[in-house]
Amino acid sequence: MIVLDLALNAVVTGIMLGSIYALLALGLAITFGVLHIPNVAHPAIVIAGAYAVVVSNSYGMDPILAGLVWCVPFYFVGLAFYEFYARSFEIRGGGNTLQSLTLFFGVSLVVEIALVVAYGTDLRSVGVGYVGQSLHLGMVTLPYRFLIPAAVTPVVIFLLWLYLGRTNTGLAIRAVAYDERALSVSGVNPAAIKRHAFGIATALAVIAGAALVITGPVDPFAGRFHIGRVFAVVVLAGMGTIPGTLLAGIIIGVAESLVMSFASPSWAPGVAFAILLGTLALKPTGLFGGLR
Numbered sequence: 001m002i003v004l005d006l007a008l009n010a011v012v013t014g015i016m017l018g019s020i021y022a023l024l025a026l027g028l029a030i031t032f033g034v035l036h037i038p039n040v041a042h043p044a045i046v047i048a049g050a051y052a053v054v055v056s057n058s059y060g061m062d063p064i065l066a067g068l069v070w071c072v073p074f075y076f077v078g079l080a081f082y083e084f085y086a087r088s089f090e091i092r093g094g095g096n097t098l099q100s101l102t103l104f105f106g107v108s109l110v111v112e113i114a115l116v117v118a119y120g121t122d123l124r125s126v127g128v129g130y131v132g133q134s135l136h137l138g139m140v141t142l143p144y145r146f147l148i149p150a151a152v153t154p155v156v157i158f159l160l161w162l163y164l165g166r167t168n169t170g171l172a173i174r175a176v177a178y179d180e181r182a183l184s185v186s187g188v189n190p191a192a193i194k195r196h197a198f199g200i201a202t203a204l205a206v207i208a209g210a211a212l213v214i215t216g217p218v219d220p221f222a223g224r225f226h227i228g229r230v231f232a233v234v235v236l237a238g239m240g241t242i243p244g245t246l247l248a249g250i251i252i253g254v255a256e257s258l259v260m261s262f263a264s265p266s267w268a269p270g271v272a273f274a275i276l277l278g279t280l281a282l283k284p285t286g287l288f289g290g291l292r
Contacts, residue, residue, distance in 0.1 A: 027203075
């Protein structure tokens with residue numbers, strides 16, 4: 001009975017964690033999965049968004065609401081960032097994947113250093129009434145600090161899916177991943193579409209940062225612990241498969257939770273990397289790569 005109770009709670013906790021992982025990876029699913037830009041700085045941008053939410057929360061604003069508000073300025077930051085990237089590599093046509101990775105690693109370090117200079121290395125958290133409380137359903141305990149961020153993910157994924165599949169701009173974003181030349185022939189500027197998509201991905205990073213900081217305190221280097229997870233989610237789902245990120249995140253979250261409960265918490269960070277390597281070896285297209 002105790003084992004069943006432990007396993008049930010581990011699975012439920014893993015589902016909530018996995019949903020949050022999916023939200024963390026959602027912006028990367030656009031930049032890496034759709035635009036094929038290896039934005040390894042994405043987790044650092046998530047943490048920058050978390051710090052912006054912490055600042056807003058210090059004035060009494062709810063973290064989720066703060067994340068939505070900060071989406072707007074971060075969207076424009078994403079536009080500027082993509083413009084810099086495009087002028088450095090895509091317009092010149094001389095860049096390669098290794099140089100792009102170097103650029104984004106550099107951006108990640110700059111973001112971390114900027115956060116350290118501005119806020120120090122101390123852990124930062126938000127103060128809201130539901131953190132520390134739980135919902136009890138029989139044997140299952142649902143902490144609100146996991147439940148509320150996890151509930152945000154399906155809503156965001158559904159809205160993003162609708163936007164990409166039901167609007168002209170969203171369809172152009174999906175099309176630019178397949179054939180830029182055909183898109184330009186139809187009268188659409190591929191560079192402008194990519195810039196807009198990168199802005200959306202950066203805005204989504206703030207919502208992910210809001211969800212992350214609700215689950216627990218963050219420091220400027222917290223993004224490093226999620227690099228493997230977010231790439232594992234994107235690859236497992238299938239490059240550019242937006243709805244699939246939720247299931248992929250849940251699979252990784254449940255696997256991590258079971259390992260923490262029945263093996264050792266120190267092994268949990270390796271679960272995402274193991275799944276990432278296994279996916280690349282056995283099914284490189286991911287679970288839903290053919291359905292994009």
